[in-house]
Every structure is written in C-alpha cells, then in structure tokens.
Amino acid sequence: MPELPEVETTVRGLERVLQGRRISRVEARRADLRRSFPKDLGQRLTGATVTGLGRRAKYGLIHTDRDDTMIFHLGMSGSWRIDHASLEKHDHLLLETEDGKRLALNDPRRFGSVDLVATDELEDWPAFKALGPEPFELDVRDLQKRLRGRTAAIKLLLGDQRIVAGLGNIYVCEALYRAGIHPKRPSGSVSLERLKRLVVAIHDVLNEAIEAGGSTLKDFISPDGELGYFSKNFSVYDREGEPCACGGTVKRIVQGGRSTFYCARCQH
Ligand SMILES: [Zn+2]
16 A cells, blocks of 8 residues: 555656646546546646646645646555556556656556645645644644643554644554654653654654655656555564564554554563
C-alpha cells in the first residue's frame, strides 16, 4: 500500500514530465475508481498547462493554469506509469502532454480516487479540512499542546490524521522505536524532550524512505516504468520475533485494530 514516501516519490516523478507542460488529451477508460471521476475532468484538463505539483497527506496534487487542482489518491494499489509501451487492463485514466508523454493511472484494486477542485478552495475540500499539519511542518510545542491531557496511547494519536497528516502505521512504529517511546505510553505523559526526539525521528524515517524512493527515479522513464514503489528496510515494522539491534526481540501487539511493532527493551 502506498504510504507518504511513495506518494512523495510519485509526485516528484510526475513533476519531471508534467511541470510546465500542456495536457493535450485526457481519457477516462472507465467511469470510476473508489468513486466516480469528475464528469468534466476531460473538459477542464484538456488544453490546461500544469503550473505545479504537490502533496497533502497521502494525496498527490496537480495544479493547472485554469486554477484547478487535480487530486489523486493511490488507494491500496495505484501507481502512475509513464510512456508505457502498451496499455494495461488496469490503466483507468490516461493523460497525454503536448510534448508526447503518455501517463496512465493504473489501479487494479480501484481503491484510489481522482477529484478536481478549484485551487483556492483546496483547504476547504472535505478530506483536507480536518487534517492536522504535514509531518515535515510539525512544531513540537504545537504537538505538545495537542497531546496535553490526552490519555490515549501515543501510537494511536500519531496515527490520527487530525494530529499529524499522512503518517501511516509503518512510520508511526518506526519513529516511536527511534525515539525510544513505548507505543502504549499515554500521549499526554511524553515529555517535551522526548517529543523533540520524536519529531526528529519522524523526519528521519520519512526522509530516508523518500531518499530510497528518489534513487529509483533515475530510471523510471523507461518502457512500462512504474512510479513510486520501492523496497525499504525497517527496524521493527513487520519484524515480529526477530532480534532488535539491542539484543531484545521485536514484539507485536494490536492497537486500534492495527499491528504495532516495538522493542520493549528500547522503548519506555
Ligand atoms: Zn531493542
């Protein structure tokens, strides 16, 4: 499942072929993914020039000179393919640029989505309205304020989109491990010093993954190139029963219906 680093890598890859380019053709090859494509998608994008790309939480943003923003979500299995030799069954949306690039949004399981919103209304778009700050814009004092008095486990609140936007289960586990914070610790009891370490850890785990993704970008414009998926190494995530670097053993518990991986020796 694409997490924030995959979406960031995808956006950076798309930027290389879309930034400043005019979209010459749009083809929706079915009516919907998780929900319907906007009815006027083709009409509003065809002939528009891409003025910039971005990311909010796990959504990719493509801004145009018509003051529209196309918002895409990769769902469970989505990816963009660039200049593929031939169409595949799950290429559901095609974009072509005036300079001859062909992009396909491929999504076998169709949990992804595509929306088109006026750029100046993005902040009020329902899925964005309630989002907390981006992980890279986290302010430690602000985080402390929002966790103050909260008894819910730190693992659960870090995964809450209203506290931090787009930080998935994997990166919550990894960041807590690096910061030495036990996933069950009541959120309001984490000291400012430890929250500072946590914010640094969040930045580090995301940046390392984005860098790993970036190194795969150099050859993404190749026949059947698929953007954004890459292998990563985790210290605790999905490593139940395996040794931690400290000599302890990685444990798995379930919190809020999702697996948490941690080391009881390193995390308090
Ligand atoms: Zn350990």
